[in-house]
Amino acid sequence: MTKNAEGYKKTTRIVHGAAKTPRWDYAHHVVPPLTASTTFRLESVQRAARGFSEFGQYRGELDEAPVYIYDRLEEPTRGLLESQLASMEGADSCLTFASGMAAVSAALGCLLRTGDEVLAHTLLYGCTHSLFTSWYPKLGVKVRRADFTDPKAVARAVNSRTRALYFESPVNPTLDLVDLRSIAEIVTQANKRRKRRLYSVIDNTFATPFCQRPLEHGIDLAVHSLTKNIGGFGTEVGGAVCCSKEVFPELAMYRKDFGGILSPKAAWNILVYGVPTIPLRIKRQQYSALQVAQYLEKHPMVAMVRYPGLDSFPQRALALKQMRDFDGGFAPGNMIYFRLDERKVSGVKFVDHVAQNAYCVTLAVSLGHTKTLIEMPSAMTHSAYAGEGPMRERGGIRLSIGLESPVDIIKDLEASLKAVDKRR
Ligand SMILES: Cc1ncc(COP(=O)(O)O)c(C=O)c1O
Known part of the structure; x- marks a missing residue:
């Protein structure tokens, strides 16, 4: 029996999720099972080859089960959590990561090439600042700063090399806010004049999707440390990136190759205890x-x-x-x-x-x-x-x-x- 969640409030849907989809059938479980299989039976080389060739394609709400191959590529418990997070954020898709910092690095890592620039707010979580100052210069990525509480200053600072606008709102720790619609508008205007797209990336950890859904205001990617309010009990470290179907393939490939996956055991705790509460x-x-x-x-x-x-x-x-x-x-x-x-x-x-x-x-x-x-x-x-x-x-x-x-x-x-x- 497939039950229809349409018409139900988000607060109700995050308690129940989608128990039966073409990706999994947990309709007989009141709580989804915790899966723990690093690898999956593939039945034939042909089916395995299909799985590899389809991996990373955005398939939205699938009408048939994906070919599960290996935990690092795609995994059902993590998939359930990702579908819940995407729905909470109002995003096409979501991918989870081993930590909030793994999510920050992946969100930007899948967009950036050597020679690109990031324009970031002056104040960020300390390890994000450290990522930008200690590591990005070694990769040939320049990070310039602007005061994102002043959208005019951001608009003035964008140049042809800028590939991503990066900020938190509320800002950790001062709680300054960034006007999400103004930042989205800067990106829309800039993209009228360029071949390689500019993206806006927010770290939405402080707010959580419960308090703020930046993609609904036009922001491109929302990053979370699941370690915080989404996990909620202080027992799991994790991260997530919510994004559009256009960004999803690069992000999925990035996670496959850099490998910073969230373990299904951590995903299960966040899914069963964190999200519904x-x-x-x-x-x-x-x-x-x-x-x-x-x-x-x-x-x-x-x-x-x-x-x-x-x-x-x-x-x-x-x-x-x-x-x-x-x-x-x-x-x-x-x-x-x-x-x-x-x-x-x-x-x-x-x-x-x-x-x-x-x-x-x-x-x-x-x-x-x-x-x-x-x-x-x-x-x-x-x-x-x-x-x-x-x-x-x-x-x-x-x-x-x-x-x-x-x-x-x-x-x-x-x-x-x-x-x-x-x-x-
Ligand atoms: C705003 C913000 N983003 C990202 C992170 C990093 O998250 P994690 O510790 O899960 O890597 C933190 C951690 O405190 C944070 O406060």
């Missing part, structure tokens, strides 16, 4: 994030708080426009960035106090976890900037709100603020 987790985390951000905003020892859900957020109108959940509700996410007034309290001392005393706020990198995590990007996730450029101003603190009661998160922050208050 995204709306539930993020709605709860957003509710708490707003309480925590409002608490911090009123606190005399806090110099600045950034949370897209706050009325005072400098890009509030843009947040309201592009950060929307599956049902159209405002979805500002679960990340907060703030800075203490260093005349009154030392940021490092505060975070150390939290690390050593708080029960429900944990000093750790990563984000989008069931547990609330705190970190200091200039010294940790963004240390690749070595305190320069956009990370010149040290002392900013990043909070990823978890599933605890907001009352308790605030209790822990309050206790540490009191304990390290220099005026006491």
Whole structure:
């Protein structure tokens, strides 16, 4: 029996997925099985040859089963997760990878050649910055920077060598937003005048497809670290790239040859536990994030708080426009960035106090976890900037709100603020 998901809400469809398609028949399982076969029986050389020749072609919703050959090429558990992620993002297709960084490298790696340039926002996740500064020069790919919060500056900086516009929104860790439609329009205009296409690539990790679907705003590729909110429980490392059917073949070939696949066991956990619970987790985390951000905003020892859900957020109108959940509700996410007034309290001392005393706020990198995590990007996730450029101003603190009661998160922050208050 093939059940039709049409007409059902995304929140419902991500719980059920497509149990029976020409690619797999799991209609008798309430939970899809975890497949663990590195290689597949091929029946005849002719069928095997067909599988190899068809691999990497975009086949959309297949009307017949693909020829599964080898785990690194295509695999059903991973395939189920990919079809769920593509549907969440509103993309033609999705490919998963071993980590978020493997996804970032693949999204750009399949587009770029030696001599191409990437135009990237000034501030990016530290390892993406490090990829661009330590490795791309060795490959003959130049990465130039522009302020993507100013679309005019981006338009001015694009030249005939620019092959990709690369950015995050919200930006890690400052939560600045990039106007997705303006970036898509720059790409559309530029492509009227060139043979080799320009692409826009967003790292949508902070928002997740629940809070923001960039492809619906005209962005070409959306990259995710599945390690974060999509996995959601802090047990799996993974990445994904959502893209159009035109990009899919190159990306599939890239993954086959560079080999950074997501293991089916990790895919299964993300599929069974992470994906169906995204709306539930993020709605709860957003509710708490707003309480925590409002608490911090009123606190005399806090110099600045950034949370897209706050009325005072400098890009509030843009947040309201592009950060929307599956049902159209405002979805500002679960990340907060703030800075203490260093005349009154030392940021490092505060975070150390939290690390050593708080029960429900944990000093750790990563984000989008069931547990609330705190970190200091200039010294940790963004240390690749070595305190320069956009990370010149040290002392900013990043909070990823978890599933605890907001009352308790605030209790822990309050206790540490009191304990390290220099005026006491
Ligand atoms: C915005 C963003 N993109 C990509 C990554 C890399 O993801 P992973 O650790 O899964 O490789 C991270 C990791 O923190 C991140 O914060």
